[in-house]
Amino acid sequence: MAYALSPNLTVFLAISVVVILIFLTILLVIVMPKFKFIQRLIDKLNLVTRENLSGLRVVRAYNTQIVQANKTKAVAEETMHRNVFVQRIFNSIWPVLGLIMQLTTAMLYYVAVSQGIISVGSAFEPGDISAIVQYASQALMNFMFITMILTMIPRAAVSARRIMDVIDADIIIEDPKNPLPVENVVGRIEFDNVTFKYPDADEAVLSNISLVANPGEVTAFIGSTGSGKSTLINLIPRFYDPTEGRVLLDGVDIREFRQDDYLKYIGYVPQKGNLFKGTIASNIAFGQETIDMDIVKKSAEIAQATNFIEELDKAYDAPITQGGTNVSGGQRQRLSIARALAKEPKIYIFDDSFSALDYQTDLKLRTALRQHVDATIILVAQRINSIKNADKIVVLDKGLIAGIGTHEELMKTSQVYKEIAESQLSQEELLR
Ligand SMILES: Nc1ncnc2c1ncn2[C@@H]1O[C@H](COP(=O)(O)OP(=O)(O)O)[C@@H](O)[C@H]1O
Numbered sequence: 156m157a158y159a160l161s162p163n164l165t166v167f168l169a170i171s172v173v174v175i176l177i178f179l180t181i182l183l184v185i186v187m188p189k190f191k192f193i194q195r196l197i198d199k200l201n202l203v204t205r206e207n208l209s210g211l212r213v214v215r216a217y218n219t220q221i222v223q224a225n226k227t228k229a230v231a232e233e234t235m236h237r238n239v240f241v242q243r244i245f246n247s248i249w250p251v252l253g254l255i256m257q258l259t260t261a262m263l264y265y266v267a268v269s270q271g272i273i274s275v276g277s278a279f280e281p282g283d284i285s286a287i288v289q290y291a292s293q294a295l296m297n298f299m300f301i302t303m304i305l306t307m308i309p310r311a312a313v314s315a316r317r318i319m320d321v322i323d324a325d326i327i328i329e330d331p332k333n334p335l336p337v338e339n340v341v342g343r344i345e346f347d348n349v350t351f352k353y354p355d356a357d358e359a360v361l362s363n364i365s366l367v368a369n370p371g372e373v374t375a376f377i378g379s380t381g382s383g384k385s386t387l388i389n390l391i392p393r394f395y396d397p398t399e400g401r402v403l404l405d406g407v408d409i410r411e412f413r414q415d416d417y418l419k420y421i422g423y424v425p426q427k428g429n430l431f432k433g434t435i436a437s438n439i440a441f442g443q444e445t446i447d448m449d450i451v452k453k454s455a456e457i458a459q460a461t462n463f464i465e466e467l468d469k470a471y472d473a474p475i476t477q478g479g480t481n482v483s484g485g486q487r488q489r490l491s492i493a494r495a496l497a498k499e500p501k502i503y504i505f506d507d508s509f510s511a512l513d514y515q516t517d518l519k520l521r522t523a524l525r526q527h528v529d530a531t532i533i534l535v536a537q538r539i540n541s542i543k544n545a546d547k548i549v550v551l552d553k554g555l556i557a558g559i560g561t562h563e564e565l566m567k568t569s570q571v572y573k574e575i576a577e578s579q580l581s582q583e584e585l586l587r
């Protein structure tokens with residue numbers, strides 16, 4: 156419309172639009188990468204803050220408050236400087252755009268008058284020039300709004316991409332399309348030539364593992380730290396699937412089952428007992444629809460937890476704080492063991508779950524397990540004493556099986572086992 160009134164003046168409008176566009180492009184090119192950088196700094200700031208808060212006691216015990224504070228300060232300051240830089244650029248947008256707009260208006264009047272477009276007697280009415288200025292300001296106003304939106308896009312884009320990364324992450328453990336029913340479970344667990352590599356890792360953590368854990372028996376794993384014990388038993392509840400080979404329940408690949416159906420039969424006790432906010436009873440009956448106090452009490456008894464529970468004011472109704480920080484490490488471990496027992500599973504997995512128990516309690520617990528539990532028991536232990544009586548001991552060494560057998564057999568056949576045993580047991584205990 157402006158062009159119809161005056162092609163000459165329209166050129167000025169076009170020029171200012173182009174100037175604005177160039178200005179915006181430069182801005183986005185400068186600002187976009189900065190946003191990603193700032194996002195990374197915010198991550199880092201969160202990380203150090205979280206680390207400091209959760210490791211508060213270690214920080215204090217090692218008297219590293221100042222060092223840690225300085226680390227946090229360095230990240231915080233960098234985040235601040237980057238943000239200030241970006242905000243300065245952003246804050247320059249309105250004045251610059253305003254300036255361009257006002258200059259354009261002034262130029263329009265100037266050119267109109269100096270070129271005689273409006274003069275006494277010309278066909279061009281003063282009203283027309285006002286109209287052009289109005290059009291110009293409306294057009295430029297809209298460019299300013301577009302700019303505002305454009306400046307928000309990079310920030311939103313960076314955040315959105317990170318959310319999408321999480322949403323789009325592949326589910327690595329999938330249920331089969333045509334699952335087999337899990338029925339009449341006997342509880343025989345078999346590893347059939349299992350090799351496992353962590354996603355993104357170069358080397359296999361487990362290689363060619365074949366073994367059987369029978370129902371009614373205790374199958375124990377021993378080996379140095381990092382030999383792959385936890386990794387191996389974590390394949391049973393399908394925290395990961397084997398890279399090669401199969402894990403079988405009663406002869407069927409566990410990937411043939413729906414996880415819901417299958418996991419009902421697994422009682423898992425992690426290395427570090429995790430408790431949830433609630434009561435002692437709610438933690439023991441965790442995952443059950445109703446809290447059956449008979450089962451809760453019986454489980455606590457086998458787990459050797461009765462003594463300390465009954466000393467508490469409210470006994471089974473005693474509160475557990477978030478993360479179970481109001482009970483000791485050994486108590487937490489016994490409660491996680493009771494939790495697995497209350498589920499009455501067919502297969503028990505204890506990942507070094509007896510390590511925080513004194514030897515007496517460890518022994519009582521193992522004896523009680525043998526008496527009351529008829530299931531497949533798979534356990535990892537550090538102490539030879541905890542596994543000496545196991546029906547089958549598997550020695551792991553750097554992800555390979557270095558021997559399978561009973562204590563007596565392994566003492567003769569496995570050098571690795573003999574070394575571990577000799578380093579732990581006194582001579583007479585060995586002979587016993
Ligand atoms: N989530 C993981 N990602 C990558 N590597 C891991 C992971 N967990 C353990 N590992 C590696 O696998 C090896 C075996 O670890 P793990 O099974 O925990 O040993 P163990 O329980 O016998 O001490 C170690 O070398 C460890 O660094």
Ligand SMILES: [Mg+2]
Nearest residue numbers: 384385426507
């Ligand atoms: Mg481990």
